[in-house]
Amino acid sequence: MEKNLSKSGATNWVVLLVAGVTLVWLAVQARLVTAAVGSALVLVGFLVSLVSWFQMRLEAREEAERLEIEALGRSRNDSALFSESAAESSPARRAREQFEKWLVPAFTFMLFVLQAFGVWHFYEKLRGEDAAGSETFTPLALAVAAALGFALFLFGRYAARLAQLEASRLLRPSASAVMLGALLAGVTAVTAGLEWAGFPKWDVYLAWVLTALLALVALETLFALVFEIYRPRTRGQAQRVLYESRIVGLLGQSGGLFNTAAQALDYQFGFKVSDTWFYHYLEQTVSGLALFWLGILWLSSCLVIVEPQEQGLHERFGQPTANSILEPGLHFKLPWPIDAAHTFKTRELQSFTVGVVADEKLDAERVLVWTRAHYKEEMPMLVASREQETGGAGGEQAVPVNFITASIPVQFVVRDVKAWAYNQADPAKLLERIATREVVRHFASVDMDKVMSYGRLEAAAELQRGIQKQADALKLGAEIVFVGLQDIHPPMGTKENQVASAYEQVIGAIAQKEAKILEAEGYRAETLPTAGANATKKLNNAQARSAKLTGEAAGRSAQFANQLAAYQAAPKVFLQRTYLDTLTKSLAPSRKLVLGPTNTTDVIQFNLEDKLRQDMTDLYLEDPAKKK
Amino acid sequence: MKKTRLSLVIGALLLVIFLAVLFAFQVRSTEVAVVTTFGKYSASYTEPGLKFRLPWPIQNIYRFDNRLQNFERKFEQTTTRDAKNILVSLFVGWRISDPKIFLERFNGDSLKAEQQLEGLVRNAKNAVIGRYNFSDFISPDPKQVKFEQFEAEALKEIQGAAKDTYGLQVEVVGIKQLGLPEAITGKVFERMRSERERLVKQFTGEGEAKAIEIRSDADRRRDELLAKAEADALRIIGEAEAQASKDYAVFEQKPELAVFLLQIKALKESLKDRATVILDQRTTPFNLLTGDKPAAGTTK
Numbered sequence: 050m051e052k053n054l055s056k057s058g059a060t061n062w063v064v065l066l067v068a069g070v071t072l073v074w075l076a077v078q079a080r081l082v083t084a085a086v087g088s089a090l091v092l093v094g095f096l097v098s099l100v101s102w103f104q105m106r107l108e109a110r111e112e113a114e115r116l117e118i119e120a121l122g123r124s125r126n127d128s129a130l131f132s133e134s135a136a137e138s139s140p141a142r143r144a145r146e147q148f149e150k151w152l153v154p155a156f157t158f159m160l161f162v163l164q165a166f167g168v169w170h171f172y173e174k175l176r177g178e179d180a181a182g183s184e185t186f187t188p189l190a191l192a193v194a195a196a197l198g199f200a201l202f203l204f205g206r207y208a209a210r211l212a213q214l215e216a217s218r219l220l221r222p223s224a225s226a227v228m229l230g231a232l233l234a235g236v237t238a239v240t241a242g243l244e245w246a247g248f249p250k251w252d253v254y255l256a257w258v259l260t261a262l263l264a265l266v267a268l269e270t271l272f273a274l275v276f277e278i279y280r281p282r283t284r285g286q287a288q289r290v291l292y293e294s295r296i297v298g299l300l301g302q303s304g305g306l307f308n309t310a311a312q313a314l315d316y317q318f319g320f321k322v323s324d325t326w327f328y329h330y331l332e333q334t335v336s337g338l339a340l341f342w343l344g345i346l347w348l349s350s351c352l353v354i355v356e357p358q359e360q361g362l363h364e365r366f367g368q369p370t371a372n373s374i375l376e377p378g379l380h381f382k383l384p385w386p387i388d389a390a391h392t393f394k395t396r397e398l399q400s401f402t403v404g405v406v407a408d409e410k411l412d413a414e415r416v417l418v419w420t421r422a423h424y425k426e427e428m429p430m431l432v433a434s435r436e437q438e439t440g441g442a443g444g445e446q447a448v449p450v451n452f453i454t455a456s457i458p459v460q461f462v463v464r465d466v467k468a469w470a471y472n473q474a475d476p477a478k479l480l481e482r483i484a485t486r487e488v489v490r491h492f493a494s495v496d497m498d499k500v501m502s503y504g505r506l507e508a509a510a511e512l513q514r515g516i517q518k519q520a521d522a523l524k525l526g527a528e529i530v531f532v533g534l535q536d537i538h539p540p541m542g543t544k545e546n547q548v549a550s551a552y553e554q555v556i557g558a559i560a561q562k563e564a565k566i567l568e569a570e571g572y573r574a575e576t577l578p579t580a581g582a583n584a585t586k587k588l589n590n591a592q593a594r595s596a597k598l599t600g601e602a603a604g605r606s607a608q609f610a611n612q613l614a615a616y617q618a619a620p621k622v623f624l625q626r627t628y629l630d631t632l633t634k635s636l637a638p639s640r641k642l643v644l645g646p647t648n649t650t651d652v653i654q655f656n657l658e659d660k661l662r663q664d665m666t667d668l669y670l671e672d673p674a675k676k677k
Numbered sequence: 678m679k680k681t682r683l684s685l686v687i688g689a690l691l692l693v694i695f696l697a698v699l700f701a702f703q704v705r706s707t708e709v710a711v712v713t714t715f716g717k718y719s720a721s722y723t724e725p726g727l728k729f730r731l732p733w734p735i736q737n738i739y740r741f742d743n744r745l746q747n748f749e750r751k752f753e754q755t756t757t758r759d760a761k762n763i764l765v766s767l768f769v770g771w772r773i774s775d776p777k778i779f780l781e782r783f784n785g786d787s788l789k790a791e792q793q794l795e796g797l798v799r800n801a802k803n804a805v806i807g808r809y810n811f812s813d814f815i816s817p818d819p820k821q822v823k824f825e826q827f828e829a830e831a832l833k834e835i836q837g838a839a840k841d842t843y844g845l846q847v848e849v850v851g852i853k854q855l856g857l858p859e860a861i862t863g864k865v866f867e868r869m870r871s872e873r874e875r876l877v878k879q880f881t882g883e884g885e886a887k888a889i890e891i892r893s894d895a896d897r898r899r900d901e902l903l904a905k906a907e908a909d910a911l912r913i914i915g916e917a918e919a920q921a922s923k924d925y926a927v928f929e930q931k932p933e934l935a936v937f938l939l940q941i942k943a944l945k946e947s948l949k950d951r952a953t954v955i956l957d958q959r960t961t962p963f964n965l966l967t968g969d970k971p972a973a974g975t976t977k
Contacts, residue, residue, distance in 0.1 A: 340687065366727035367705035386703065429862075431855045433817040450815050450857070451869055471707055474746040482747060482768040486824075486851045493855065494819040523745070523770070523849060539869065546866035551873035558877040562884030569888035573895035580899030584906030591910030595917030602921030609927055609935065616934050624937060629962060631941045635948035642955045643963055 054217050055109060057208050058102035061223035064204050065095035068230045071197055075237060079190035082175065082256035083240040087233035089167045090263055093160065094226025097292055100156050104290075105219045107145040114141040157274055157292045164267035171260045175253065191241035198234030205231050222293035229297050233259070266294050350385040354378075358397040360466045364389045374466055393470060395463035398530065401481045403488050404428050405456040427454040429540045430492045432500075451497050452548070455537040459484050459516065460530045468526025476525050480516075483523065484532075487515040501537050509534045699732035709743040709776045711785075712736055721776045739785050745770045748791045749853050755803045761811040764856035767831065769798055770849030771839065778844025794839060794847070801834035814855060824852055 072088035075081060118139060208224035211217070236255055243251040270292070277291055353375060355361045361375030365388050375390060382388040405427050429452040461480065463469045469476050491512055492500070500508050513532040520527050542548030616623045704710045706725035713719060714736050722728055723743065730736045749768035757763055771794060773779045783789040805827060813823040832850040839845045857865060928935035948954070958966045 364705065364725075366725070367703040367708070368725040369706055389705075428854065429856070431815050431857070433815045449812075450865060452862070452865060472745055474742050474744040479745070479747045479768075479770060482749060482851065482853055485853055486768070489852060489855055490822070490824050493815045493824070494817060494822045496817065540866070542866040542870065543863060546863065546870045548866050548869045548873070551870040551877075555873050555876045555880065558880035558884075562880045562887070565884035565888040566891065569891035569895075573891050576895040576899050577902075580902040584902045587903070587906040587910045588913070591913040595913045595920075598914070598917040599920045599924070602924035606924040606927040609938070612938060613931055613934060616931065627937075627941055631945055632962070635945050636954060639948055640953040642953065643966070644955065644957045 053211065054215055054220055055102070055105055057211050058098065058105050058220055058223055060204065061208055061220075061227050062095055062098040062102055064201065065091055065098055065223075065226055065230055068197055068201055068234065069095050071193065072233070072237065075190050075194060079187055079241060079244075081190060081237060081240055081244070081252055082171075083252050083259060084190075084194070084237045085174075086167075086171050086256050086259040086263065087237050089171070090233055090259065090266070091226075091230045093164060093167070093263075093266070094223075094229055094297070096156075096160065096163075097294075098223030098226050100153075100292065101219050101222050101290065104145075104148065104153070105217075107141070107148055108219065110141040111139070111145045114139050153291050154274065154277070157270060160292055161267060161270040161274065164263060164270060168260060168264045168267055171256070171263070175256055175260060187241045187245045191238055191245060194234050194238035194241055198231050198238055201227055201231035201234055218290055218293075221298065222290055225294070225297045225299075262296075266296055269294055269296055347384055351381055351383065353380040353382055353390040353392075355380065355392055358394050359392045360395040360463075361390045361392040362466060362470055364391070369467070369471075391470065393463060393466050395466045395469065398460055398462055399477065400458055400460040401477070401484070403457040403459060403481070403485050404430065404454065427456075427540070429454050430489055432492050432497045433494055434497070452540045453492060453497060453500070453537060454540045455488075455492075456535045457484075457488055457512070458531070458533045458535065460532075461527045462530060463526055464528040465526030468524050472524045472526070476527065479523065480520060480525055480527055483519045483525075484512075484516045487512055487519060491515065497539075500534075501539075505534045505537065700729060702728055702730050702738050704728055704740070707742060707744050708740045709773060710741075711739040711776045711780050713739070718777055718780075723776070739776075739780055741773050741776055741779060741785060742787070743773055743776075745772050745848060746787060746791075747771075747849070748794075750791075750795050751799070752854060752856060753799060753802070754858055755806045757806055757809055757811045757814075759810045759812075762858050762861060763806070763811060763814065764854075764858065765802060765806060766853045767798055767802055768849075768851050768853045769794065769835070769847060770851075771845050771847045773844065774840060774846035775844035778842075782843055790843065790845060793843060794835075794845065797835055797838055797843075798831075798850070801831050805831045805834060814852075828852065 069088050069091040072084045072091055076085035076088055205224060205227035208220060208227055212220035212224045236259065240252045240255050243249075273291060353361055353363075355375050355377045357377045359377060361380070363370045363373045363375055363380070363382060365383070367389070370388075375392075380390070382390055432451045432453045434449045434451045459481075473479050491508065495508065496504070509532050512534070513529050516532065517529045520529065539548045539552045542551075612623075702710070704722045704725050708725070710722045710728070711718065711720070712722070712728075712730060714731070716737070719736070730738060747768055747770040749766055752764050752766040754762055754764050771790075779785065779790065783793070808830070809823065809827055812821060813827070816822050828850050832847060835847045835850060839847045856862075956963055958964060
């Protein structure tokens with residue numbers, strides 16, 4: 050029997066080595082990441098089985114030595130003369146003890162390092178991995194992996210059974226490793242199959258799962274190392290194989306999950322936890338508890354909570370009940386599957402936007418201008434053109450239309466939850482389509498300039514009416530709360546034909562026109578009052594002159610009447626007196642030159658210019674009387 | 678004893694549930710169901726409620742949504758009766774009218790049904806659009822736009838074929854979007870732009886014209902005002918002169934005196950400023966200088 054164990058142990062590490070190499074080959078050839086991670090796990094198993102086999106050999110040698118010593122002792126009659134210390138007399142046992150004391154922890158530590166490295170390596174690799182298998186190789190990979198898995202399974206079953214029958218703790222780890230190998234080969238086969246069937250992504254997913262498993266095993270190894278230090282030592286108890294993984298052990302042992310857990314607990318605490326009353330109680334009641342919780346879970350399906358923004362529909366065997374609409378609050382119903390309740394967010398305001406596909410990046414912009422795109426996609430809508438076809442530009446294909454783009458948010462709530470839920474498979478989508486249709490319909494016969502300016506509110510109201518009418522006709526059960534006509538504008542146009550900027554230029558021209566008119570009006574405002582003032586001035590001047598004329602005439606005529614009287618009294622004297630009087634008065638301030646002799650041949654020269662040098666004649670004598 | 682009874686109850690309950698699962702099924706009010714027995718059609722259920730069945734694999738249940746489904750696909754170019762290109766996309770609302778045919782034709786797959794229906798819709802769309810003018814879709818006169826009529830006609834066209842061959846009831850056909858081919862779109866853009874440019878010129882011209890009008894009007898009114906004022910001034914002065922000459926009539930009583938007095942006045946006026954007067958001795962009263970007797974006559 051011992052021989053059998055040793056043989057099986059040897060077979061295991063050979064098989065695992067072969068399996069590991071095969072998986073590496075598959076990983077390289079078929080480019081399967083799963084196979085790569087699997088091969089790492091298998092190679093770790095190979096190391097474990099190799100060491101366990103070595104330990105097994107040591108134990109076998111010790112056993113042989115013990116038998117030999119026993120036989121020797123019996124033949125020798127127990128002579129005290131030859132009694133040596135046990136340690137000195139049994140080198141095989143010493144070797145085994147030394148191996149267990151030093152080499153096993155060291156190996157376990159090395160194992161942990163290897164596993165941890167494996168986890169790190171695959172984590173790095175998988176993060177940047179994009180599923181890319183070589184498709185030609187996958188069918189072959191599938192076949193090889195499947196065959197490998199099957200072979201490993203057979204070996205593993207045999208070794209596991211043998212370990213169980215012989216209660217060999219040393220064969221168990223390698224048996225488990227072979228079983229794990231079988232599983233990994235199976236997973237690789239499945240991956241290859243999925244890749245072949247067109248799901249290459251699964252290779253990466255499964256590789257992640259296996260990496261997680263590797264990480265788990267690495268952690269377990271670490272904990273085993275740490276816990277080994279604090280474990281109470283009991284004499285005579287067979288030592289657990291330190292490098293054996295309990296997780297991997299689950300696969301190879303017939304006892305299953307519960308047993309492994311119980312054994313682990315027993316081993317860790319040093320007494321039979323699995324014999325305590327609590328453990329037995331748990332074991333007995335766990336099924337009852339599970340049932341109880343399932344029952345509670347089932348009964349909880351009797352309760353329905355409808356949130357404030359919702360309404361619910363109550364159905365029995367799929368049929369709406371008499372009072373099927375559930376308002377917000379707590380409601381009771383028969384449990385599943387007899388009754389069912391569905392809730393809908395009927396009171397919540399829902400919305401969509403017709404005409405544009407929003408762009409988050411552009412949404413952040415605060416200023417919206419016509420000449421720059423502010424949505425990801427704008428749906429140009431056709432608008433009838435009132436301008437008569439001029440015929441020139443388009444020829445036969447010319448169509449009397451313009452384009453307009455607009456974003457029209459539509460907000461609605463569900464008014465009739467039954468209609469909303471039962472009449473339409475996708476009512477929100479249908480509503481959006483109806484709304485789009487109404488918008489297209491509306492714009493098809495609208496005046497572009499009007500709708501862009503003062504007709505907006507009117508148009509929005511009309512659209513709301515139209516959408517509501519259509520929604521009612523299709524029994525959508527929705528109520529349109531708001532339809533807005535936002536940023537209606539001409540399309541941006543193409544690079545050569547920048548429509549939006551042309552529209553802006555028109556507005557500029559209108560402003561310019563206004564400016565010109567205002568300027569002219571300013572001129573008029575200035576000119577007319579000035580002219581009025583000038584006219585008044587002219588009249589006033591004329592009137593002043595007229596007053597002067599008439600006044601003077603009147604004065605002169607009155608004076609003449611008096612002078613006439615004086616003249617008639619003494620005509621000659623009056624004339625002479627008046628003459629001399631005037632002459633005296635008038636000549637008084639003047640410079641007078643009186644020429645005495647009258648000689649007609651004399652030429653008299655006067656220089657009447659002002660002179661710089663004064664002479665006699667320039668001397669101006671002040672009137673002494675005046676001076677006084 | 679108690680425990681066994683509980684176990685019995687639980688066991689019975691589980692059995693009932695198990696049997697119920699095997700022998701019954703629900704049809705929701707949003708569904709229709711088809712039952713087949715060994716693959717052969719046996720019944721359709723269009724009413725909701727709890728129904729009985731034989732367990733799998735004897736009977737199979739297929740459930741379909743019986744609500745109105747809607748879809749829309751291609752934005753497709755077609756030609757109107759007056760040979761104008763237009764892009765139209767329709768949306769279609771349909772529901773399963775005969776679940777048996779639906780199962781047979783489409784293996785119960787709505788997506789497949791919609792794909793087939795799409796062909797039908799395109800066909801009908803192109804046929805019906807060919808009967809309409811471009812102006813029936815887009816026209817400045819709302820009464821001329823015949824969306825509803827077109828949709829009704831297209832619906833009728835699709836309905837017949839869909840019902841018999843596909844087991845589908847098409848209930849709604851609507852125009853989702855209208856458009857123009859790219860080349861024509863470019864031309865429309867061009868026209869829109871040139872239209873705007875024309876408006877720019879028009880507005881500029883209008884502004885100019887209006888300004889000139891206002892200015893010339895202002896000028897005219899100014900001139901009118903001034904001319905009128907001028908006329909008034911002349912009239913006033915004329916009147917004043919008339920008045921003055923009436924007053925001067927008094928001079929006619931003794932014209933010699935009047936003339937003399939005017940001369941005197943003129944003399945006075947002309948000597949008002951600093952003047953240099955050159956006189957000879959013949960001038961009265963300087964004739965006294967020559968020793969002459971004072972003349973009795975006048976200077977004149």
